[in-house]
Amino acid sequence: MPPPPAARDRVLDAFERLLVDRGERAATLDAVAREAGVSKGGLIYHFPSRDAMVEGLLDRMHARAAQDDALMRAAPEGVVAYFLRTSQFADTPFDRTLVAATRLRSHASAREALAGVQRHWYDAVQTAVGDRTVAQMVMLMGDGLYYNASAPDALASTGTPQYQANVDEMVTLVSELVRLRSGGAGSDSGSVSG
Template identity: 35%
Template sequence: MSSDTRDRILDALETLLLERGAAQMTLDNVAAAAGVSKGGLLYHFKSKDALLVGLVQRLGDRARAQLGEARASGSSIAEWYLQTPDPTTQDDAVELALYRSLLATMRTIDASAGSEPHEVQRALDAVMAAWSDNLDTEVDDPVRADTIRLVGDGVYLRALLGLPQIEPARYRAVVDRLLQR
Protein backbone atom coordinates (compact mmCIF):
# COMPACT_ATOMS: atom_id res chain seq x y z
CA MET A 1 0.00 0.00 0.00
CA SER A 2 1.23 3.45 -0.86
CA SER A 3 1.32 6.77 0.93
CA ASP A 4 -1.68 7.66 -1.28
CA THR A 5 -3.62 4.96 0.54
CA ARG A 6 -2.43 6.33 3.87
CA ASP A 7 -3.63 9.82 2.89
CA ARG A 8 -6.93 8.39 1.63
CA ILE A 9 -7.43 6.73 5.03
CA LEU A 10 -6.65 9.99 6.85
CA ASP A 11 -8.95 11.92 4.50
CA ALA A 12 -11.73 9.43 5.25
CA LEU A 13 -11.07 9.81 8.98
CA GLU A 14 -11.28 13.60 8.72
CA THR A 15 -14.54 13.39 6.79
CA LEU A 16 -16.08 10.99 9.32
CA LEU A 17 -15.05 13.20 12.22
CA LEU A 18 -16.33 16.37 10.57
CA GLU A 19 -19.59 14.97 9.21
CA ARG A 20 -20.58 12.34 11.76
CA GLY A 21 -18.56 13.05 14.89
CA ALA A 22 -16.13 11.06 16.98
CA ALA A 23 -18.78 8.56 18.13
CA GLN A 24 -19.03 7.21 14.56
CA MET A 25 -15.27 6.89 14.19
CA THR A 26 -14.65 3.17 14.20
CA LEU A 27 -11.93 1.33 12.33
CA ASP A 28 -14.61 -0.39 10.24
CA ASN A 29 -16.25 2.93 9.30
CA VAL A 30 -12.92 4.55 8.42
CA ALA A 31 -11.87 1.57 6.32
CA ALA A 32 -15.20 1.56 4.47
CA ALA A 33 -15.07 5.31 3.85
CA ALA A 34 -11.49 5.01 2.56
CA GLY A 35 -12.34 2.07 0.31
CA VAL A 36 -9.85 -0.28 1.96
CA SER A 37 -10.21 -3.44 3.97
CA LYS A 38 -9.88 -3.28 7.73
CA GLY A 39 -6.63 -5.23 7.31
CA GLY A 40 -5.42 -2.59 4.85
CA LEU A 41 -6.17 0.13 7.37
CA LEU A 42 -4.38 -1.82 10.12
CA TYR A 43 -1.36 -2.22 7.83
CA HIS A 44 -0.87 1.56 8.04
CA PHE A 45 -2.31 2.21 11.50
CA LYS A 46 -2.04 -0.52 14.15
CA SER A 47 -4.83 0.88 16.34
CA LYS A 48 -7.41 3.61 16.63
CA ASP A 49 -4.95 5.72 18.64
CA ALA A 50 -2.28 5.20 15.95
CA LEU A 51 -4.80 6.37 13.36
CA LEU A 52 -5.58 9.50 15.38
CA VAL A 53 -1.89 10.18 15.99
CA GLY A 54 -1.40 9.90 12.22
CA LEU A 55 -4.06 12.57 11.78
CA VAL A 56 -2.28 14.88 14.23
CA GLN A 57 1.09 14.22 12.61
CA ARG A 58 -0.34 15.10 9.21
CA LEU A 59 -1.69 18.31 10.72
CA GLY A 60 1.84 19.13 11.90
CA ASP A 61 3.31 18.21 8.51
CA ARG A 62 0.80 20.44 6.70
CA ALA A 63 1.52 23.33 9.05
CA ARG A 64 5.30 22.93 8.68
CA ALA A 65 5.00 22.83 4.89
CA GLN A 66 2.78 25.90 4.83
CA LEU A 67 5.11 27.75 7.21
CA GLY A 68 8.10 26.77 5.07
CA GLU A 69 6.41 28.16 1.96
CA ALA A 70 5.54 31.36 3.80
CA ARG A 71 9.10 31.76 5.05
CA ALA A 72 10.47 31.12 1.54
CA SER A 73 8.25 33.92 0.23
CA GLY A 74 9.58 36.33 2.88
CA SER A 75 6.86 36.11 5.55
CA SER A 76 7.72 35.97 9.22
CA ILE A 77 6.41 33.29 11.57
CA ALA A 78 4.19 35.91 13.20
CA GLU A 79 2.72 36.89 9.81
CA TRP A 80 2.04 33.23 9.05
CA TYR A 81 0.39 32.76 12.43
CA LEU A 82 -1.86 35.78 11.84
CA GLN A 83 -2.91 34.89 8.29
CA THR A 84 -6.52 34.54 7.24
CA PRO A 85 -7.85 32.42 4.38
CA ASP A 86 -8.15 34.25 1.07
CA PRO A 87 -10.61 32.50 -1.27
CA THR A 88 -9.25 34.42 -4.26
CA THR A 89 -5.86 32.65 -4.14
CA GLN A 90 -4.83 29.16 -5.16
CA ASP A 91 -3.22 28.66 -1.71
CA ASP A 92 -6.64 28.77 -0.04
CA ALA A 93 -7.17 25.04 -0.65
CA VAL A 94 -3.90 24.28 1.16
CA GLU A 95 -4.86 26.52 4.05
CA LEU A 96 -8.37 25.10 4.26
CA ALA A 97 -6.88 21.58 4.35
CA LEU A 98 -4.91 22.71 7.39
CA TYR A 99 -8.08 24.11 9.01
CA ARG A 100 -9.95 20.91 8.20
CA SER A 101 -7.20 18.80 9.78
CA LEU A 102 -7.21 20.92 12.92
CA LEU A 103 -10.98 20.83 13.29
CA ALA A 104 -11.06 17.05 12.83
CA THR A 105 -8.25 16.70 15.36
CA MET A 106 -10.14 18.89 17.83
CA ARG A 107 -13.11 16.56 17.50
CA THR A 108 -10.96 13.62 18.60
CA ILE A 109 -9.85 15.48 21.71
CA ASP A 110 -13.46 16.36 22.44
CA ALA A 111 -14.38 12.67 22.51
CA SER A 112 -11.75 11.91 25.14
CA ALA A 113 -12.56 14.84 27.45
CA GLY A 114 -12.31 13.93 31.09
CA SER A 115 -9.97 11.02 30.55
CA GLU A 116 -6.26 10.98 31.19
CA PRO A 117 -4.17 12.65 28.45
CA HIS A 118 -3.40 10.02 25.87
CA GLU A 119 -1.21 9.65 22.83
CA VAL A 120 -3.40 11.84 20.61
CA GLN A 121 -3.52 14.68 23.13
CA ARG A 122 0.26 14.51 23.55
CA ALA A 123 0.75 14.60 19.76
CA LEU A 124 -1.52 17.66 19.46
CA ASP A 125 0.26 19.33 22.37
CA ALA A 126 3.58 18.77 20.57
CA VAL A 127 2.29 20.35 17.34
CA MET A 128 0.92 23.38 19.19
CA ALA A 129 4.11 23.71 21.27
CA ALA A 130 6.21 23.76 18.10
CA TRP A 131 4.12 26.63 16.73
CA SER A 132 4.48 28.49 20.02
CA ASP A 133 8.23 27.85 20.24
CA ASN A 134 8.76 29.22 16.73
CA LEU A 135 6.80 32.33 17.60
CA ASP A 136 8.66 32.80 20.90
CA THR A 137 11.98 32.47 19.08
CA GLU A 138 11.06 35.15 16.54
CA VAL A 139 9.28 37.70 18.76
CA ASP A 140 11.51 39.25 21.41
CA ASP A 141 8.67 40.35 23.72
CA PRO A 142 6.89 37.34 25.32
CA VAL A 143 3.69 39.34 25.96
CA ARG A 144 3.54 40.41 22.30
CA ALA A 145 4.24 36.80 21.25
CA ASP A 146 1.32 35.62 23.41
CA THR A 147 -0.91 38.39 22.00
CA ILE A 148 -0.01 37.31 18.44
CA ARG A 149 -0.71 33.69 19.39
CA LEU A 150 -4.10 34.53 20.92
CA VAL A 151 -5.17 36.74 18.00
CA GLY A 152 -4.02 34.10 15.51
CA ASP A 153 -5.89 31.39 17.42
CA GLY A 154 -9.04 33.55 17.40
CA VAL A 155 -8.79 34.18 13.66
CA TYR A 156 -8.20 30.46 13.11
CA LEU A 157 -11.21 29.55 15.27
CA ARG A 158 -13.47 32.01 13.41
CA ALA A 159 -12.43 30.43 10.13
CA LEU A 160 -12.98 26.90 11.48
CA LEU A 161 -16.47 27.82 12.64
CA GLY A 162 -17.32 29.65 9.42
CA LEU A 163 -17.88 32.93 11.24
CA PRO A 164 -17.45 36.21 9.35
CA GLN A 165 -13.90 37.52 9.38
CA ILE A 166 -12.93 41.00 10.48
CA GLU A 167 -13.05 43.56 7.66
CA PRO A 168 -9.73 43.10 5.79
CA ALA A 169 -8.39 46.67 6.09
CA ARG A 170 -9.13 46.74 9.81
CA TYR A 171 -7.52 43.33 10.33
CA ARG A 172 -4.47 44.48 8.35
CA ALA A 173 -4.20 47.39 10.84
CA VAL A 174 -4.37 44.88 13.74
CA VAL A 175 -1.62 42.77 12.17
CA ASP A 176 0.53 45.86 11.48
CA ARG A 177 0.20 46.97 15.10
CA LEU A 178 1.05 43.52 16.44
CA LEU A 179 4.05 43.33 14.13
CA GLN A 180 4.96 46.93 15.10
CA ARG A 181 4.96 48.26 11.54
Protein backbone atom coordinates (compact mmCIF):
# COMPACT_ATOMS: atom_id res chain seq x y z
CA MET A 1 0.00 0.00 0.00
CA PRO A 2 1.50 3.38 -0.98
CA PRO A 3 2.24 5.94 1.73
CA PRO A 4 -0.42 8.62 2.30
CA PRO A 5 -0.11 11.77 0.12
CA ALA A 6 0.85 13.77 3.22
CA ALA A 7 4.17 11.88 3.27
CA ARG A 8 5.25 13.72 0.10
CA ASP A 9 4.69 17.08 1.81
CA ARG A 10 6.52 15.86 4.92
CA VAL A 11 9.50 14.94 2.75
CA LEU A 12 9.49 18.37 1.08
CA ASP A 13 9.12 20.07 4.48
CA ALA A 14 12.10 18.10 5.80
CA PHE A 15 14.19 18.89 2.71
CA GLU A 16 13.31 22.57 3.11
CA ARG A 17 14.23 22.59 6.83
CA LEU A 18 17.57 20.90 6.22
CA LEU A 19 18.42 23.30 3.40
CA VAL A 20 17.52 26.35 5.49
CA ASP A 21 19.08 25.20 8.76
CA ARG A 22 22.14 23.25 7.62
CA GLY A 23 22.69 23.89 3.92
CA GLU A 24 22.66 21.87 0.74
CA ARG A 25 25.39 19.39 1.67
CA ALA A 26 23.48 18.28 4.78
CA ALA A 27 20.28 17.60 2.83
CA THR A 28 21.11 14.05 1.74
CA LEU A 29 18.43 11.47 0.96
CA ASP A 30 19.16 9.68 4.24
CA ALA A 31 19.02 12.89 6.26
CA VAL A 32 15.77 13.98 4.60
CA ALA A 33 14.17 10.57 5.24
CA ARG A 34 15.18 10.75 8.93
CA GLU A 35 13.96 14.34 9.28
CA ALA A 36 10.64 13.48 7.59
CA GLY A 37 10.13 10.35 9.68
CA VAL A 38 9.83 8.11 6.62
CA SER A 39 11.88 5.16 5.42
CA LYS A 40 14.32 5.74 2.61
CA GLY A 41 12.03 3.57 0.47
CA GLY A 42 9.13 5.86 1.36
CA LEU A 43 11.17 8.87 0.32
CA ILE A 44 12.22 7.22 -2.94
CA TYR A 45 8.58 6.34 -3.66
CA HIS A 46 7.88 10.08 -3.94
CA PHE A 47 11.29 11.30 -5.07
CA PRO A 48 13.43 8.68 -6.83
CA SER A 49 16.49 10.96 -6.74
CA ARG A 50 17.83 14.08 -5.10
CA ASP A 51 17.24 15.95 -8.37
CA ALA A 52 13.58 14.91 -8.20
CA MET A 53 13.41 16.38 -4.68
CA VAL A 54 14.96 19.62 -5.94
CA GLU A 55 12.34 19.76 -8.71
CA GLY A 56 9.60 19.03 -6.15
CA LEU A 57 10.79 21.94 -4.02
CA LEU A 58 10.92 24.23 -7.06
CA ASP A 59 7.38 23.16 -8.05
CA ARG A 60 6.29 24.09 -4.52
CA MET A 61 8.03 27.45 -4.87
CA HIS A 62 6.32 28.12 -8.22
CA ALA A 63 2.91 27.33 -6.71
CA ARG A 64 3.53 29.56 -3.69
CA ALA A 65 4.91 32.32 -5.92
CA ALA A 66 1.78 32.18 -8.09
CA GLN A 67 -0.40 32.53 -4.96
CA ASP A 68 1.74 35.45 -3.77
CA ASP A 69 1.57 37.10 -7.22
CA ALA A 70 -2.24 36.90 -7.22
CA LEU A 71 -2.39 38.34 -3.70
CA MET A 72 0.01 41.15 -4.61
CA ARG A 73 -1.88 42.16 -7.75
CA ALA A 74 -5.22 42.14 -5.87
CA ALA A 75 -3.94 43.77 -2.66
CA PRO A 76 -6.24 46.59 -1.53
CA GLU A 77 -3.20 48.58 -0.32
CA GLY A 78 -1.60 48.34 -3.77
CA VAL A 79 1.19 46.34 -5.35
CA VAL A 80 4.08 48.42 -4.01
CA ALA A 81 2.79 48.45 -0.43
CA TYR A 82 2.16 44.70 -0.55
CA PHE A 83 5.58 43.99 -2.06
CA LEU A 84 7.45 46.12 0.49
CA ARG A 85 5.50 44.78 3.49
CA THR A 86 6.09 41.18 2.44
CA SER A 87 9.77 41.88 1.77
CA GLN A 88 10.30 41.82 5.52
CA PHE A 89 11.06 38.14 6.26
CA ALA A 90 8.12 36.81 8.27
CA ASP A 91 8.93 33.08 8.27
CA THR A 92 5.90 32.26 6.13
CA PRO A 93 5.80 29.01 4.14
CA PHE A 94 6.68 31.01 1.01
CA ASP A 95 9.62 32.69 2.81
CA ARG A 96 10.99 29.31 3.90
CA THR A 97 10.63 27.84 0.42
CA LEU A 98 12.41 30.82 -1.12
CA VAL A 99 15.29 30.58 1.36
CA ALA A 100 15.58 26.83 0.76
CA ALA A 101 15.72 27.44 -3.00
CA THR A 102 18.52 29.98 -2.54
CA ARG A 103 20.55 27.21 -0.89
CA LEU A 104 20.33 25.29 -4.17
CA ARG A 105 22.22 27.87 -6.22
CA SER A 106 24.50 25.12 -7.60
CA HIS A 107 21.46 23.86 -9.56
CA ALA A 108 20.75 25.75 -12.77
CA SER A 109 17.04 24.99 -12.40
CA ALA A 110 16.99 26.67 -8.97
CA ARG A 111 18.77 29.75 -10.29
CA GLU A 112 16.31 29.97 -13.19
CA ALA A 113 13.30 29.49 -10.90
CA LEU A 114 14.47 32.18 -8.48
CA ALA A 115 15.12 34.56 -11.38
CA GLY A 116 11.59 33.84 -12.60
CA VAL A 117 10.09 34.76 -9.22
CA GLN A 118 12.11 37.97 -9.23
CA ARG A 119 10.87 38.78 -12.77
CA HIS A 120 7.23 38.29 -11.72
CA TRP A 121 7.71 40.67 -8.79
CA TYR A 122 9.44 43.21 -11.00
CA ASP A 123 6.75 42.97 -13.71
CA ALA A 124 3.98 43.55 -11.15
CA VAL A 125 5.81 46.50 -9.57
CA GLN A 126 6.75 48.00 -12.94
CA THR A 127 3.14 47.74 -14.13
CA ALA A 128 1.97 49.43 -10.92
CA VAL A 129 4.42 52.35 -11.05
CA GLY A 130 4.74 52.65 -14.82
CA ASP A 131 8.43 53.52 -14.63
CA ARG A 132 11.35 51.11 -15.04
CA THR A 133 13.76 53.03 -12.79
CA VAL A 134 11.22 53.49 -10.01
CA ALA A 135 10.37 49.78 -10.24
CA GLN A 136 14.07 48.93 -9.90
CA MET A 137 14.29 51.20 -6.84
CA VAL A 138 11.29 49.47 -5.26
CA MET A 139 12.88 46.06 -5.89
CA LEU A 140 16.12 47.21 -4.25
CA MET A 141 14.14 48.62 -1.32
CA GLY A 142 12.51 45.21 -0.93
CA ASP A 143 15.92 43.52 -1.01
CA GLY A 144 17.15 45.90 1.70
CA LEU A 145 14.09 45.29 3.87
CA TYR A 146 14.58 41.54 3.54
CA TYR A 147 18.28 41.74 4.36
CA ASN A 148 17.68 43.97 7.38
CA ALA A 149 15.02 41.61 8.72
CA SER A 150 17.10 38.47 8.27
CA ALA A 151 20.77 39.40 8.68
CA PRO A 152 22.24 38.62 12.11
CA ASP A 153 24.39 41.77 12.00
CA ALA A 154 21.30 43.89 11.43
CA LEU A 155 20.30 43.40 15.07
CA ALA A 156 21.57 45.73 17.72
CA SER A 157 22.89 44.33 21.00
CA THR A 158 19.32 44.57 22.31
CA GLY A 159 18.17 42.01 19.75
CA THR A 160 16.04 44.51 17.86
CA PRO A 161 16.73 45.91 14.39
CA GLN A 162 19.07 48.91 14.34
CA TYR A 163 16.41 50.80 12.48
CA GLN A 164 12.76 50.14 11.80
CA ALA A 165 11.64 50.76 8.25
CA ASN A 166 8.48 52.79 7.90
CA VAL A 167 6.90 51.07 4.92
CA ASP A 168 3.97 53.52 4.85
CA GLU A 169 6.38 56.43 4.35
CA MET A 170 8.30 54.45 1.71
CA VAL A 171 5.07 53.84 -0.22
CA THR A 172 4.15 57.53 0.04
CA LEU A 173 7.57 58.51 -1.33
CA VAL A 174 7.25 56.03 -4.20
CA SER A 175 3.80 57.49 -5.01
CA GLU A 176 5.27 61.01 -5.00
CA LEU A 177 8.16 59.89 -7.20
CA VAL A 178 5.75 58.28 -9.68
CA ARG A 179 3.74 61.51 -9.79
CA LEU A 180 6.88 63.60 -10.37
CA ARG A 181 8.25 61.25 -13.03
CA SER A 182 4.93 61.32 -14.88
CA GLY A 183 5.16 65.10 -15.20
CA GLY A 184 3.17 65.90 -12.09
CA ALA A 185 -0.09 64.84 -13.69
CA GLY A 186 -2.51 62.99 -11.47
CA SER A 187 -1.28 59.45 -11.86
CA ASP A 188 -3.27 56.43 -10.81
CA SER A 189 -1.48 55.75 -7.56
CA GLY A 190 -4.12 53.23 -6.58
CA SER A 191 -1.83 50.46 -7.78
CA VAL A 192 1.05 51.95 -5.78
CA SER A 193 -0.90 52.39 -2.56
CA GLY A 194 -4.52 51.99 -1.59
